[in-house]
Amino acid sequence: MTDPQMQEFFTHLRTSLTEKNLVRITLSKPRSKEAQPYKAFVKPAYIKGELMLTFTLKNATNDITKNFSIEAGIAEIERYLTEHFYLAVLFTTENDWLIKSARQGKFKLRATKPTFKEPADFTHDKQKNHAIKRADFLTELGVTDAKGRIAKDMGDKFKQINKFVEIIAGLLKKADFIQENKTIKVTDMGAGKGYLTFAVYDYLVNKLNLQAEVTGVEIRRDLIKICNTVAQKVGFEKLQFEKGYIGNYELPAIDILIALHACDTATDDAIKKGIDAGAELIICAPCCHKQIRKAMTTSETLQSVLQYGILQERQAEIITDTIRALLLEANGYKTKVFEFISTEHTGKNVMIIGEKHGRKVDREKYLRETEKLKREFGIVEHYLERQLRAASEE
Ligand SMILES: C[S@@+](CC[C@H](N)C(=O)[O-])C[C@H]1O[C@@H](n2cnc3c(N)ncnc32)[C@H](O)[C@@H]1O
Numbered sequence: 001m002t003d004p005q006m007q008e009f010f011t012h013l014r015t016s017l018t019e020k021n022l023v024r025i026t027l028s029k030p031r032s033k034e035a036q037p038y039k040a041f042v043k044p045a046y047i048k049g050e051l052m053l054t055f056t057l058k059n060a061t062n063d064i065t066k067n068f069s070i071e072a073g074i075a076e077i078e079r080y081l082t083e084h085f086y087l088a089v090l091f092t093t094e095n096d097w098l099i100k101s102a103r104q105g106k107f108k109l110r111a112t113k114p115t116f117k118e119p120a121d122f123t124h125d126k127q128k129n130h131a132i133k134r135a136d137f138l139t140e141l142g143v144t145d146a147k148g149r150i151a152k153d154m155g156d157k158f159k160q161i162n163k164f165v166e167i168i169a170g171l172l173k174k175a176d177f178i179q180e181n182k183t184i185k186v187t188d189m190g191a192g193k194g195y196l197t198f199a200v201y202d203y204l205v206n207k208l209n210l211q212a213e214v215t216g217v218e219i220r221r222d223l224i225k226i227c228n229t230v231a232q233k234v235g236f237e238k239l240q241f242e243k244g245y246i247g248n249y250e251l252p253a254i255d256i257l258i259a260l261h262a263c264d265t266a267t268d269d270a271i272k273k274g275i276d277a278g279a280e281l282i283i284c285a286p287c288c289h290k291q292i293r294k295a296m297t298t299s300e301t302l303q304s305v306l307q308y309g310i311l312q313e314r315q316a317e318i319i320t321d322t323i324r325a326l327l328l329e330a331n332g333y334k335t336k337v338f339e340f341i342s343t344e345h346t347g348k349n350v351m352i353i354g355e356k357h358g359r360k361v362d363r364e365k366y367l368r369e370t371e372k373l374k375r376e377f378g379i380v381e382h383y384l385e386r387q388l389r390a391a392s393e394e
Pocket residue numbers: 189190191192193194195196217218219220223244245246247259260261262263266287
């Protein structure tokens with residue numbers, strides 16, 4: 001590429017790809033009247049995780065789509081411009097750049113005011129949100145910018161929100177408590193900045209068109225204020241955030257209890273509240289596991305494992321979450337434990353989900369299993385066990 005105007009045109013194209021303000025490139029005015037394609041459009045698109053240039057070639061009888069890597073696509077545009085078309089326009093949100101073939105194989109470039117205000121969709125294919133219906137709450141919460149692009153350092157949160165909605169969607173598909181005329185009541189304990197609370201409301205109300213009341217419970221007043229302001233702004237009428245301490249929050253009967261990354265035994269408090277409130281679904285992702293870690297005494301066999309801090313921490317996590325799962329089972333919840341998002345995005349990625357089944361439960365079997373585990377690890381009492389026992393003795 002020796003023509004300086006052509007070089008400048010491609011510099012503007014590369015910049016628009018880096019700055020994500022490219023709208024599209026149009027190639028037109030074929031050098032010969034009958035030449036096909038008679039026009040071509042080029043847009044950026046993520047294909048299998050890679051940013052590429054997608055060409056739509058307009059022929060008299062059909063349109064053909066071809067994808068090229070960025071470099072191959074630029075070479076293809078150059079080829080079309082030198083051999084096939086007289087004119088190309090690079091539309092960006094900053095400027096339109098028109099390049100025309102002139103005499104003696106030279107090119108003329110000129111800039112005009114931008115025709116378009118919105119750039120092409122640069123959303124990574126893996127990041128496109130299919131479950132999230134309304135994008136405005138994500139913008140208000142700072143997860144995306146005004147153009148719907150994922151904000152800096154928010155990629156992991158965005159993935160987490162989408163994954164969480166996907167999980168909720170899967171659970172609700174087979175849940176018989178979801179009925180058109182029923183108001184679904186959801187409480188999110190330790191709602192934090194409300195990302196997941198908003199997402200679950202959006203899914204129930206805007207995606208499934210259900211009636212739902214969603215409450216976020218949080219100890220931090222500043223977060224409650226922000227979340228209530230955003231809920232009002234985006235018109236999520238039945239979404240509210242309340243100040244409350246999970247352990248003594250008076251939870252009315254609800255359908256879904258959520259507690260994601262609530263600290264240490266706050267997860268246990270939330271599980272207990274969910275069981276007492278008759279929640280059909282209890283969804284939690286434990287955070288730290290200090291209680292068991294402190295309570296665990298090293299039996300002789302395990303001494304060599306537990307002498308290493310990180311292994312002791314992991315062991316405490318496993319034991320705590322196993323006991324939580326067993327106690328949920330003992331209380332009539334079919335329980336699964338799984339990694340809900342890759343460790344690459346968050347270290348706190350274990351999710352415990354209890355689905356109330358309404359069948360007779362061999363409660364003693366699960367309590368015996370809990371006892372056995374505790375004995376093995378020298379644990380006198382698990383916090384959740386104590387809370388549940390206190391309730392049954394009242
Ligand atoms: C790590 S954040 C998680 C936020 C949100 N659930 C998420 O996963 O994105 C934990 C939140 O729980 C709140 N929290 C911790 N213990 C609590 C308790 N006992 N009662 C109410 N909120 C609590 C904290 O203030 C914090 O905002």
